[in-house]
Each structure stands twice: as structure tokens, then as C-alpha cells.
Amino acid sequence: MKHEDPETPSSAGSPRRSRVELWAPFLVVAVVAAVVWASFWSDSAVDDVASDRSTASQATAADVADDTDDTDGSREDAGERTGSAGAEPENVEPEQLEESVRRFRAAQRRLAARVSRQVKEVQRRTTEPFEFQVASYNVLGDSHTGPGGNKPGFPDGGPRMDMSIAALRNNGIDVVGFQEFEQSQHGMFTSRAGEYSLYPGMSLGNKSVRFNIAWRSDVFQLVEAHTLSIPYAGGSRIAMPVVLLESISTGRRAWFANFHNPADTPNLGNNARWRAEAAAIEVAHLTQLHQTDGVPVIATGDYNEREEIFCRFTAGGVFTAAAGGSSAGGCAPPPSMQVDWIFGSTGVSFAGYSVTGTGQASDHSMVHATATLTGDDAATTGDPEGDLE
Known part of the structure; x- marks a missing residue:
């Protein structure tokens, strides 16, 4: 569908076109003619015009529009003093031409200065460190504590969800990766914790809802999302989420991924092979x-691994764990480990790692830390590709 510029009236029943719109083509031609004529008076003036045009070419179209009054005024001066596009250059006084070119160049310099200030401000905001709270939390699926579930000593899903939301709020969590987040718990969370957005929500069905990523809507906004097909128990594949979030206040971006690898249980069997894959x-x-x-x-x-998953993630030197440990000179895991982890690539630093018990909200603690997007590896406007499976 062809879209009409809202500032350009349609041909039928359009309002009267403004003086600037009617004369703009002629004024542009007049300015070009003026610049050509200036070359006969001063080679240095032509060089200055070329230099100023090069500087002004860095200005965006929006910024040029902001200075329409300045540039149009200069063009009108040039048009009035040179006549129509076909006027002979002999009718132009050198002093008048120089004044028109001077005003035009001055307007372009103002545009370039304005854009330069804006670019510097964006660069400052998008490269300065940005700090937030991130967590990983297995909420214990509702089916485990409902009728026939294997956790009869726990409250049902409703009270447990209230406790889980309280844990998130009390610890100021901005981004959290959920596991065992079943459909009923998704409904409870979205109705009781409206400050958070979710992906994939229920959009991918009852299997993938268990691995939702939630983020505070006043801190981050979603830029892009896709899924990764991960082998679960017995090798069956499940789509798990990966999202690109952008800080609303700074424009800093980061990818967030959330996974649940299969455990070894009497019902599920030995899944070491699938965890490794x-x-x-x-x-x-x-x-x-x-x-x-x-x-x-x-x-x-x-x-569902401790030392093994730490070594797998950190072996390449790209990722570190919020829980600590080192990969320098070999794999040296932190002294205390959960099966729940937070890993960050270069460009991310962690502090204040905590393992917070949530009472009977879940059979897992919530692990969380302060994450900082450092000035290293700062990137904000790329166009990564992601295929939704």
C-alpha cells in the first residue's frame, strides 16, 4: 500500500499549497546557480561552500527540517536577487551573492553543530554502565502441588505465586528467567504482577510457557525475540526463549536466554546425554x-548440573558465572553451587550474588545478582537475526 505523507495534501480537495512549497524547486535551482556564479568571483569561496556542504551532509533529514526557516530564507534571498532559474548571472551583484551564500552556509553549520551534540549525547547514554537486577527462579510447577502431585507438603499454586511475586518485588528483580512456569501460573502472574512483561507468554503453547522470561516494563522494552530448540528428557525438543531487551532510560541492549535442561529422575531416566547436547x-x-x-x-x-555446566559455559572464555569461579588455567567452579545459574558474556559484570530462599513458594531458591552492562563491547543498534521455530 502506498502511504501518503500527512504533510503533503492530496490532489483532490487539498488545501492551498504554501509559498515555500510552490517556490521550493525554483529556490533550489537559484541557490545552485548562485554557487556556480560564486566560483567566478572567488575560488576560495567555492572551496568553503564544498567544505560546508560536506559537514552539513552529516545532518539528518529531521534536523534539516528544523532549520527550514533559516535555509529557505537564504534560498529566497538568492532567488529574489538572481531572478528566475533562467536569469542571466549578469543581474546578480557580487555582494548580494556573497551574503546569500554566507547565510546558507551559516544555517548548515548550525545544523551540523546540533546533530553533533545529539550524536554525542546518544553515544554517552549508550556506552555508560547500566545496572539492574537479574534472577533465575524455578517456581515449582502447579501440577506438582495440585491433586495427585508429588509435593503434597506445599501450598497450592495460588498462594505460592503470591510468595514468588513478593520475592521478586522485595529483591527489586528487573529480569527473571522462570522454569516450571505452567499455564495456570502464567495466568496468576500476569493478573497479579502487571508491572512485568513476558516472552513467550502462552504464544508457543503449554510446553514453552514453562520457560518464560519476565522483565519490568518500566525498565526494559522488547526489541526482538526468537526461540532455540533444546533437547529435553529423552531427546524431545522444546522451544526455549531468547530475547533482545533495551534499557528505556539509556538505550543499552542485552540478549537474555532462559533454559531448563533435563534432570535424572526415576520417571525421566538418565538424561546426561541430552544435558550435554x-x-x-x-x-x-x-x-x-x-x-x-x-x-x-x-x-x-x-x-540440573553444577560443576559440569559451569565448565561447559566458561570453557571458551566468553562467559562468567554470577556465582563466581574461574576458567583461567582450567575449570575452577565456585565453592558453593546450585543447579540454578546466571551466566554473562564479556561486557557483563556481576556483583552481590545471592541465593534467596522463598519458603514454601518453591523447592528451589531464587538465585539473583546485580548485573552491569559495562562500557566494553557496547552495542545498541545492531540488527541480529533470529528465527522463530
């Missing part, structure tokens, strides 16, 4: 995302 897919995909355009990456999840 899942981790390989996760690390490879997130490493590629980060290396494509330098945007930092944070991964949350219940990986």
Missing part, C-alpha cells in the same frame, strides 16, 4: 549472538 547448543548459539555484534548476553536457567 543441550548445553552445547546453548553455549554455541549465545556465543555466536554475542560475537555477531558485540551485544552482551545473559543466560539464566535450571541446568
Whole structure:
């Protein structure tokens, strides 16, 4: 569909066109003629005009529009003093031409200065460190505590969700990766914690809803989202979320991914093979995302591993764990480990890592930390590709 510029009246029943609109083509021609004629008077003047045009070419179309009055005034002066587009140059006084060119160049210099200030401000905001709270939290699926569930000593899903929301609010969590987040819990959360947005929500069905990422809508906005197909128990594939979020206050961006790798249980069997395959897919995909355009990456999840998953994520030197540990000279995990983890790529630093019990809200603690997007590897306006599976 062809869209009509709202500032350009249609041909039928249009309001009368303004003087600037009617004369703009002729004024542009007149200015060009004036600049050509100026070359006969001073080679240096022509050089100045070329230099100023090069500087002004950095201005955006929106900024040029802001200075329409200045530039149109200069063009009108030039048009009045040179006559129509076909006027002979002999009718132009050198002093008049120089004044018109001077005013035109001055307007362009003002535009260039304004754009330069705006660019510097954007660069400052999008490269300065940005700090927020991130968490990983297995909420214990509603089916585990309902009729016939395997956790009979826990309250049902409703009271547990209230406790979980309170834990998020009390710890100021801005972004959280949920696991075992079932459809009923999704409904409870969205109706009781409206300050958060979610992906994928229920858009991918009852399987993928269990791995939602939630973020505070007044802190981040969603830029892009896709999923990664991860082998779960027995190798069955489930789509798990990856989102690109942007800080509303600074424009800083980061990728967030959330995973749940299969456990070994009497019902599920031994899934070490699938955990290893899942981790390989996760690390490879997130490493590629980060290396494509330098945007930092944070991964949350219940990986159902301790030392093994730490070593898998940190082996390449791209990721570190919020819980600590080191990969320099070999794999040295932190002394105390959960099966729930937060990992960050280069460009992310962590502080204040905590394991917070949530009472009977879940059989898992909530792990969380202060994450900082540092000035390193800052990238804000890339166009990463993501395929929704």
C-alpha cells in the first residue's frame, strides 16, 4: 500500500499549497546557480561552500527540517536577487551573492553543530554502565502441588505465586528467567504482577510457557525475540526463549536466554546425554549472538548440573558465572553451587550474588545478582537475526 505523507495534501480537495512549497524547486535551482556564479568571483569561496556542504551532509533529514526557516530564507534571498532559474548571472551583484551564500552556509553549520551534540549525547547514554537486577527462579510447577502431585507438603499454586511475586518485588528483580512456569501460573502472574512483561507468554503453547522470561516494563522494552530448540528428557525438543531487551532510560541492549535442561529422575531416566547436547547448543548459539555484534548476553536457567555446566559455559572464555569461579588455567567452579545459574558474556559484570530462599513458594531458591552492562563491547543498534521455530 502506498502511504501518503500527512504533510503533503492530496490532489483532490487539498488545501492551498504554501509559498515555500510552490517556490521550493525554483529556490533550489537559484541557490545552485548562485554557487556556480560564486566560483567566478572567488575560488576560495567555492572551496568553503564544498567544505560546508560536506559537514552539513552529516545532518539528518529531521534536523534539516528544523532549520527550514533559516535555509529557505537564504534560498529566497538568492532567488529574489538572481531572478528566475533562467536569469542571466549578469543581474546578480557580487555582494548580494556573497551574503546569500554566507547565510546558507551559516544555517548548515548550525545544523551540523546540533546533530553533533545529539550524536554525542546518544553515544554517552549508550556506552555508560547500566545496572539492574537479574534472577533465575524455578517456581515449582502447579501440577506438582495440585491433586495427585508429588509435593503434597506445599501450598497450592495460588498462594505460592503470591510468595514468588513478593520475592521478586522485595529483591527489586528487573529480569527473571522462570522454569516450571505452567499455564495456570502464567495466568496468576500476569493478573497479579502487571508491572512485568513476558516472552513467550502462552504464544508457543503449554510446553514453552514453562520457560518464560519476565522483565519490568518500566525498565526494559522488547526489541526482538526468537526461540532455540533444546533437547529435553529423552531427546524431545522444546522451544526455549531468547530475547533482545533495551534499557528505556539509556538505550543499552542485552540478549537474555532462559533454559531448563533435563534432570535424572526415576520417571525421566538418565538424561546426561541430552544435558550435554543441550548445553552445547546453548553455549554455541549465545556465543555466536554475542560475537555477531558485540551485544552482551545473559543466560539464566535450571541446568540440573553444577560443576559440569559451569565448565561447559566458561570453557571458551566468553562467559562468567554470577556465582563466581574461574576458567583461567582450567575449570575452577565456585565453592558453593546450585543447579540454578546466571551466566554473562564479556561486557557483563556481576556483583552481590545471592541465593534467596522463598519458603514454601518453591523447592528451589531464587538465585539473583546485580548485573552491569559495562562500557566494553557496547552495542545498541545492531540488527541480529533470529528465527522463530
